[in-house]
Amino acid sequence: MNPGNKxxxxxxxxxxxxxxxxxxxxxxxxxxxxLFEKETxxxxxxxxxxxSIESWDFLEGLGVNLTKLNVSKITELQVSAVNGKMFxxxxxxxxxxxxxxxxxxxxAGIAVSAGVTVMENCRINDIVFNDQExxxxxxxGLYKATVACGSFGKRSNLDIKWKRPFAQAAxxxxxxxxxxxxxxHTDFPTDTIALHNFKNGYCGMVKIEDDKYNLCYLTTADNLxxxxxxxxxxxxxxxxxxxxLKKIFEGCKILYEEPLSISQISFDKxxxxxxxxxxxxxxxxxxxxxxxxxxxxxxxGSKLAAGQIDSFLKGIITRSLMEINYxxxxxxxxxxxxxxxxxxxxxFGNNFTTNLLISSAKIFPAFTExxxxxxxGDHF
Numbered sequence: 250m251n252p253g254n255k256x257x258x259x260x261x262x263x264x265x266x267x268x269x270x271x272x273x274x275x276x277x278x279x280x281x282x283x284l285f286e287k288e289t290x291x292x293x294x295x296x297x298x299x300x301s302i303e304s305w306d307f308l309e310g311l312g313v314n315l316t317k318l319n320v321s322k323i324t325e326l327q328v329s330a331v332n333g334k335m336f337x338x339x340x341x342x343x344x345x346x347x348x349x350x351x352x353x354x355x356x357a358g359i360a361v362s363a364g365v366t367v368m369e370n371c372r373i374n375d376i377v378f379n380d381q382e383x384x385x386x387x388x389x390g391l392y393k394a395t396v397a398c399g400s401f402g403k404r405s406n407l408d409i410k411w412k413r414p415f416a417q418a419a420x421x422x423x424x425x426x427x428x429x430x431x432x433x434h435t436d437f438p439t440d441t442i443a444l445h446n447f448k449n450g451y452c453g454m455v456k457i458e459d460d461k462y463n464l465c466y467l468t469t470a471d472n473l474x475x476x477x478x479x480x481x482x483x484x485x486x487x488x489x490x491x492x493x494l495k496k497i498f499e500g501c502k503i504l505y506e507e508p509l510s511i512s513q514i515s516f517d518k519x520x521x522x523x524x525x526x527x528x529x530x531x532x533x534x535x536x537x538x539x540x541x542x543x544x545x546x547x548x549x550g551s552k553l554a555a556g557q558i559d560s561f562l563k564g565i566i567t568r569s570l571m572e573i574n575y576x577x578x579x580x581x582x583x584x585x586x587x588x589x590x591x592x593x594x595x596x597f598g599n600n601f602t603t604n605l606l607i608s609s610a611k612i613f614p615a616f617t618e619x620x621x622x623x624x625x626g627d628h629f
Contacts, residue, residue, distance in 0.1 A: 257283045257366070258562055260385050260394035262373045262407065265294065266349070267530030267547040268400030269356040272365040273311050274555035280562055283366040283394065285373050285387055291354035294402075295428040295511040298463040299323065299442055299455045301344045301545040303628050307552065312359045313352070321346040321456035325441040331448060333492040344442075346457040348432065373401075375410060378525040381568070396558050399523065400551075403514055403531045411524060415517040426514040427473055429480060430465040435501040437462060445497075447488045448472070454497065461504065464497070470512065480508055518587075521576045525568070529554050533579060536587050546583055549629045553578045 259275050261268045264286030272284045300308075308315060324343045329335040361367050374386040376397050383397040401407060408416040435454075437443070442455045450468030457463050466488065476483035489495035514535070521533045530547040554575055561571040 257281045257394040259396045261398045263401035267551045271551040276364045278559045285368045285371045287372045289369045290357045291350045294349040295430045297465045304545040328444045346455040348457045397526045399526045399532045400529045427512045430509045432461045432504040433501040445493045447491045521579045522572045
C-alpha cells in the first residue's frame with residue numbers, strides 16, 4: 250500500500266526514455282512524481298540506439314553529458330539492397346549513437362537526484378481514473394496521482410487490458426513484426442550508420458559508446474516461422490542473402506549470450522490519450538526504425554506532455570484542455586513523420602522496390618535528403 254496514502258501530482262507507467270525525460274522535467278517544475286519500471290536499471294532494450302542530432306541540446310539540458318559519455322558522432326549513411334547493391338551519402342542532419350543500457354541508467358540517476366520517486370522491479374496491473382484522480386494498481390500496492398502517463402513501450406499488458414485498437418487489430422503488414430538486437434565488436438567506420446535490406450526486413454548498424462556497435466534488425470514473424478522459429482537459422486539463410494550482412498555475421502564478435510528480441514511490434518496508428526492517461530514514447534505512436542528517429546520523438550513528445558501537464562497542475566488549463574492540447578501538438582509534430590515512415594517502409598525488403606530506391610538515391614541525392622528531413626525535426 251502507498252505509504253501515507255500520498256497523492257502524487259503525476260504517476261508515470263514505464264521508465265524508458267520518454268518516461269524518464271518526462272519525470273525529470275516535471276519534478277523540476279515543482280511537481281511530485283512517481284515512476285514505475287518493471288525492470289531494474291541498468292538493462293538492455295531492443296532499440297536501434299541512434300539518436301538524431303535534434304535531441305542533443307535537450308539531453309544536455311537534462312544533465313546528460315554526452316561528450317563525457319563518449320558517444321559516437323554519426324555523419325554518414327550507407328544503404329544496401331538485398332543483393333548487396335549500395336549507395337552512400339552524407340547525412341544532412343547527423344546524429345549520435347548511445348546504448349539504452351547506458352542512457353536510461355544515466356537518466357534514472359538524474360531523475361532520482363532531482364527528486365523523482367523511482368519504483369524499480371514494479372509492474373503495473375491497471376490504471377483507473379475516478380473522480381479526478383487515478384488509482385495505480387501495482388505489484389507494490391495501490392498508488393494515487395492527479396495525472397497519469399503511459400510510457401510503457403511498444404506493447405504492454407495495459408494495451409491488451411484496455412483493448413487499445415492497435416492491440417486488437419487483425420494481423421497486417423504494419424503490426425506483425427519482430428525485432429532482434431545485439432551489441433557486437435566489428436570493424437566498421439565509427440561515423441557511419443548502415444541500413445542493410447533483406448527479404449521482408451532490414452538491419453541497422455551503428456557505433457555506440459566505447460568500442461561497441463549496435464546491430465538491430467526488424468523483420469516479419471513469417472520470416473521466423475519459415476526458419477522453424479530459429480533466429481540463428483533466419484540469420485544464416487535469410488539475412489545473409491545480403492552479402493554485407495553475411496560478412497558482418499561471419500566476422501563480428503557478438504557480446505550477448507542470447508539475442509534480445511521483441512515480438513508483435515505494431516506501426517498501426519495509436520491514440521495519444523487513453524482513459525485520460527497521456528501516452529508518450531512508443532505508447533503514443535511508433536515511427537518505422539529505418540527512419541532512425543524514434544528516440545528523438547520520444548524525448549520531444551515528453552517535452553510536449555510536460556508543458557501541458559505543468560499548465561494543468563498549476564490551474565492554468567482544465568484537464569480536458571490538457572488532453573486536447575497534447576493530442577493536437579503531438580499530431581502536429583509527428584503525424585506527418587509517421588505517415589512518411591510507413592510509406593518508406595513499404596519500399597524496403599522487396600528486391601525490385603529496394604533496388605529502384607537505391608538507384609534513384611544514387612542519381613538524385615537530394616531525394617534522400619528530402620526523405621530524411623520529412624522524418625526528422627528541428628532542435629527542441
